[in-house]
Amino acid sequence: MEERQRVRRPGGRSARVAAEVHQAVTELVGERGYGAFSVRDVAARAGVADSSIYRRWGNLENLLADVVLTRLNARSPMPDTGSLAGDLRTYAANVAREITGPDGPVLLHLAIALSKTGQQGVRAGEGLRAERTRQLQSMLDRASERGEDAPDAFAVLDHVLAPMYIRVLFGMGPLTPEYIDGLVDRLLSVPGEGCRARRA
Amino acid sequence: MEERQRVRRPGGRSARVAAEVHQAVTELVGERGYGAFSVRDVAARAGVADSSIYRRWGNLENLLADVVLTRLNARSPMPDTGSLAGDLRTYAANVAREITGPDGPVLLHLAIALSKTGQQGVRAGEGLRAERTRQLQSMLDRASERGEDAPDAFAVLDHVLAPMYIRVLFGMGPLTPEYIDGLVDRLLSVPGEGCRARRA
Structure with a gap:
């Protein structure tokens, strides 16, 4: 039944x-x-x-989280190009296409709105982020297994996804391929823990 | 009268x-x-x-932009500590305190909402960003005049402000001093944007 x-x-x-x-x-x-x-x-x-x-x-919060998760994740499978730079560039371009598409701003606002709707929304939002982090981590793990020096998933969030999200949310012009590739190249150019560690 | x-x-x-x-x-x-x-x-x-x-x-959009501008900028004057790293760390800590304070999430949502309210909102949002960029640029210009290798204002937006904004907007835990300083150190560690000059 x-x-x-x-x-x-x-x-x-x-x-x-x-x-x-x-x-x-x-x-x-x-x-x-x-x-x-x-x-x-x-x-x-x-x-x-x-x-x-x-x-x-x-409830409504779980439904909203499911919509965001499906649209911002499942519709954009993690790439597997054989190199970390290639994977990250393709991944970033996929995300850029999603968030600058017709429903992109709505989905981003929805992802953010979920975080301020009390416990149910917070839990739904956490589920959303956990799933995205898991998918991203599997891509980074493949790079580590190939012997590449991979950043962690939070660094990808902070330095590739967050700048794109904020530029879309603030309505700051197009995300050009040069801009997107530049974010990835910069992420991969940071040496280990950065210059503080190397100076120490 | x-x-x-x-x-x-x-x-x-x-x-x-x-x-x-x-x-x-x-x-x-x-x-x-x-x-x-x-x-x-x-x-x-x-x-x-x-x-x-x-x-x-x-109109309402101009009023909203004025509120955001006043709360997220004027209440946090640009620091002048004598070094770029010191200025950026203090500035980032000030912004973090604002956006994690009682009105912070509201102000961030408002700044974002302005970008999707048609032309009046877009213009008000552009005014807001132009003012913030101008203040930030004056801090970076001082560093350049001292002979420091300063990043541009957009790099500060992308790699210091955007990660903090997104973590607050997504409700992702506290912005610790270690996290904030780490964003600044990473920004200055990128070759050509501070670290190389400081190591030399």
Whole structure:
């Protein structure tokens, strides 16, 4: 019985409902902004019952986190080009394309909005970041296994993702390939712990 | 006559009105989020006439930009410690204190929200960034005049401010002094941006 189903069937009705609900959320965030709509609004827009959303996602925050996670991660698989510089450049270009695409600013605002919605939102946001960090770390681990000197995932967040996010969020011009590659090159040019360690 | 005054008297009625209006905006953004209140709401909260706000700021976007500019800049004057590393560490610590303070997340969200409110918001946001860039550049210029190898203001935005902003916006733990100093040290360690000259 549909009410008790716990395992999702890929490609079936369950997947169609998820796609419709995700699209409804993206549209509502874009039109009204975060915090200005309810599960009921999402259900009405997607043409599904409120109960379908609660059954599957539990609450609005989990649904929003799932939308952001799916759009900012799963749609952009981690590259495997054979070199760390190649992987990071491709990864950064993929992220840039996502956040400068039609839904990108909405998704970024949503990721940020989740962090200020109390415990449920914070937990959902943490889940989102943990998943992204895990995917990124697997790419960095491959580089280490090849003998390359890889930065940690937080350095990638701070020095490749954060500058791109902030420039998009502040509406500061396009993210050119030169700019994106420059962020990656700079990250990889920092020697170990940086010049403090080398001076010591 | 008050209606025609163009020059503000510091510390007088004009300054009190500005302080009350700024406080009202900060409270309303914190309570309702951006886009969920009007000039009328601000005026009612501050206990002033709508016309006083329109006369002084022209529109809501300019008022919001003025609030962000005042709180994130003027309240944190650019340091002048005698060395670029000292200036950047102090500056970064000041910014960290602002954005992790009680009104910090609200101010950051407001700065970001301004970028997606059409032309008026974009212009107000550009004014905000231009003022911050100008102040930062004067600090970097002093370092260059002392013979230090200074990065440009955009590198400070990308590699010191953006990581701190994103970590606060995503609710990712405290900004420790070690973390903040590490961002500055890394910025100055990039070849051609400080470390090489200081090692020489």
